[in-house]
Amino acid sequence: MKKIVIIDFGGQYTHLIARRIRNLGVYSEIYHPEEFAVNDEIIGIIFSGGPQSVNANDAYRINIDIKTITIPILGICYGHQILASMLGGKIESGENKEYGFTNILCDEDSLLFSGLESKQSVWMSHGDHVSELPKSCRITASSDTIKIASYESHDQKFFGVQFHPEVTHTTNGLKMLDKFISVCTQDRNWNPQNFKDTLIQQIKDEAKGRKLVLLLSGGVDSLVALELCIQAVGNENVHSIHIDTGFMRQNESLEIMEHFDKLGFRNIKIIDAEELYLKELNGVVEPEAKRLIIGKLFVDIANKELAELEEHEELMLVQGTIYPDTIESGSTDKAAKIKTHHNRVSEIEKLIEEGRIIEPIKELYKDEVRKLGDELGLPQKLVYRHPFP
Template identity: 40%
Template sequence: MSAPESRLLTTEGESAPQRRATIAILDYGSQYTQLIARRVRESRVYCEIFAHDVTAKELERRGVVGVILSGGPSSVYDADAPQIEPAILDGRFPVLGICYGMHLMAQVLGGEVAPEGKREYGPATVDIAESGGLFEGLSDHERAWMSHGDTVKRLPPGFHAVARTERLPLAAMSDGRNRFGVQFHPEVMHTPRGAEVLRNFLYRVCGCAGDWTPAAFIAEAVAELRRTIGDKHAICALSGGVDSAVAATLVARAIGDRLTCVFIDTGLLRANEAEEVVATFGPRLRLVHVDAAERFLRRLDGVSDPEQKRTIIGEEFIRCFEEHARRVGNVDLLVQGTIYPDVI
């Protein structure tokens, strides 16, 4: 049994085939966190972004086979710096710390991090001392993007330096097994071979197969919705935007006509938008079209304050949706479409 497969067992030791091998990206406030996720998925590996205070137990429950710690604007020695549960770094997961993530690994595991005195922002030449593992297939000298004010001054016990720059003697570190830290940012385009560094971590260190696709996600999501909803009925407020449209489409694939979508035309949409929504989704979903334009415009008559308008529109939308939801009849569940950063 491979290491990733072993991490996909339940606590009772039974296989959990419904779980996909997942890379967890712990978010420390980096502007590049979403970009890290994109790079992982471009490598055909499934990943999710988690808050930095997620527990090791939760990651194990979610089928995580590797962890990436993002960069971030904080300094690890600050009193209010975001931390990590130490168990995540005890070797049970392969870990790649990027910038702040490397600093956090070093500090938690017994090393030392200190301010460098002057921030480094821009390209640097990384001299690779150990070509295997994270740097498999790369040359001895690679360009990389730096953006940091702190640096690792002393490595934690059991770690050794695997790369340096003219300015930094500890530009990358490894425990020789499955834990790595890099001072540079492999996720940005200014690190020309950064994608290879990430793939080496995903494939060689974590053992990912690289066989995930968005199509696979759709199939898995529909199957999970089917299991979760069972024989219940659901209702969804469909606006025609991406969020609710994706949610409604996935749920409809799972339960068919047991999903009712309510589209409320507030009279505040763009020209012809209401007709386009009905034409697009009417033939594909069980759609209730509510022409409430007169109702909304009447409530807004004489109101000029933007915040007051927003409040009125929101309240009226809820009241209108509730009225038509009651007319639908037997409904057990509400489908809520939202975007990924809202979840985070």
């Protein structure tokens, strides 16, 4: 699938950039810089912001041959600086720091600002700045504080903006991102609803005739994953396990069974594990420690149930992992761990490496999962149910 990739240099808005690109009709994915390699599916690259200084010895770097690459690149904040540095520009730290709303004067003939007024209100958040551009680029916007608030290469292949177009505080930020996308492609055909048939086929291919076991929380993610599996391999070939941890809404497990019975789902088993969870978590107050215990217990219980089922036939485990789960858990040495999700504890990672887990919606955001749920014909009451806790 053709896509624009966002290189995550540790910025707080990286997921927001990816969402904006998808909402503008192009599929996007996030990569950590040390993981990234150019391939034929990539039609555009965005360097995200980040907290580091480009001039620091331990700053993020990315292995791209900037002299030969033909894919358009947009740099945002830190990405604006590292792209300029890679092209031969200079970065300085000093007094020229900006945070908050800033007015910039734009060159209306530049690609990103074409059709916009020359004065734009944008959101800045930076300490370093580009002090000198290479000869291959020209300045396209300035502020009262910094001369180079934006630039583009003369061949309009490379673009840098010191501000954040992805946030709503930048008045015409979406229009600027849209202009960059137009350099990458004329096709705007990403839609999660249209992804349904592809996902169903992927499940069939990964299952390889084996029956599936889904860990069912009762939320929209696992519900959509379950419906996809049923449409892929048939109701009779899908088992569901719901583990009642004791941390659900009152009577929630009972309500889950009633809802799924009405939908015609079969082979659903509820495991009452409240006592076990309360015992293991007694006295634990640190949130990350709690998450690790919850995740490990979840896997231990699931493994026990799987072992019993596998006495009769070979099975594949299915999880309702969504895209932010995979990023927030921190997947590389430098990646910041926001929190460990129960579907990304070490035991689950081991099963993934062994090829024993299917995660059909791992490339989707929550709002995209809901749109897919609508396309699958699931009740809106369940699809748009508020997450808990």
